[in-house]
Amino acid sequence: MSTPTTLHPAEADGRLHELTVIDVRTPGEYAGGHIPGALNVPLDALDRALPDIRTAAGRGEVLVVCASGARSENACRILAESGVHTATLAGGTGAWAAQGHDLHRPEGTTKATWGMDRQVRLTAGSVVLLGLALGELVHPAFRLLSAGIAGGLVLSAVTNTCGMAAMLAKLPYNRPRKADLDATLARLRNG
Known part of the structure; x- marks a missing residue:
């Protein structure tokens, strides 16, 4: 089993163009602000997404993020057990925003869900x-x-x-929109 690499926000920012970024938070948290280009694969859907994440990992490095780093570390462990090497973002999106990097929100999102x-x-x-x-x-x-x-x-x-x-995570306010997992998985498959 491989150990996940840890990238600090400044390192990840300089490499966003070459990384596949997977955000494992709930759709509500993701809608509240995510790293530009991040794909939302909630932690509870990771098993379903595994084949497509494996495909993305074959093309380049996969960076897994969450709010603080704890869920992304768990996701990295799960993926490593399946033979997929990943990196995690040190401090998660909280550290990303604290260092002045932009967070994107889906169009039409007006209210952020609590972390x-x-x-x-x-x-x-x-x-x-x-x-x-x-x-x-x-x-x-x-x-x-x-x-x-x-x-x-x-x-x-x-x-x-x-x-x-x-x-x-299963409560309605944490899922303000249905996670379009099928579209996300298609993006992972097709790069």
Whole structure:
């Protein structure tokens, strides 16, 4: 299994013309701003896209991006297990924008969706507070809700995965438009 290369935003910016950039965020996050020319293949659709990503990798280097780098590292690992060598963007689109590089939005996009990490923090914090409040006001057993969220966060950190993010990614506001995966896969196939 090959280890993914890490490209810093300045390096990637200078090489965009020679890279196939795959953004593994949700369609909502992608619509909120993505690297110019990036193709949206949500992480949960990576298996379906594997043959076409393999084709693109045969023509040149594939750069996988997300908001911060965690999901793109997971995607790179999945692709490496299938024999596809990829690179990941250090710091994701957050670092890209922080260094002054442009983010593109699809035409007609007016409102950005919160990043997945922010959505997870809001949801986890809200459920913990709810569990504590219900534990005081209704029954102490509701505190187990808070303990369950805490355990999930620890598991998320240890495994570098996030079940809550996977569930939140399926909500309608994270999919404001249907990901046109077929068109994206055709672009990957045909270069």
